[in-house]
Amino acid sequence: MDMVAIPCLEYMIFSICPADGARNVAMRLEVDPLQCGCTGYCVKLAPVLFGWLPQGGAARARKAPESDDERRLAREAADLCPTRAIVLRETAAGDGDD
Secondary structure (H helix, E strand, C coil): CCCCCEEEEEEEEECCCCCCCCEEEEEEEEEEECCCCCCCCCHCCCCCEECCCCCCCHHHHHHHHCCCCHHHHHHHHHCCCCCCCEEECCCCCCCCCC
């Protein structure tokens, strides 16, 4: 059996806590590049949140959602992702699992 080397792709994780205190929720946005099917739904729906890895192929998180509209788009992108490569984690600010 031949061995194939698979390059390690960047795994982008961003976490934020709103500074204004208007919403006491932090959202972590993750994209698993090994699970990504490269459909581009997330990039088309929310280009401010998602982009393509420089190496090509898989999508990546560009930034964490900062507003309610961006959080809504992130949830919609996760729901639309056919391979479920997008993972969202919401926690009360200060209750992170870091």
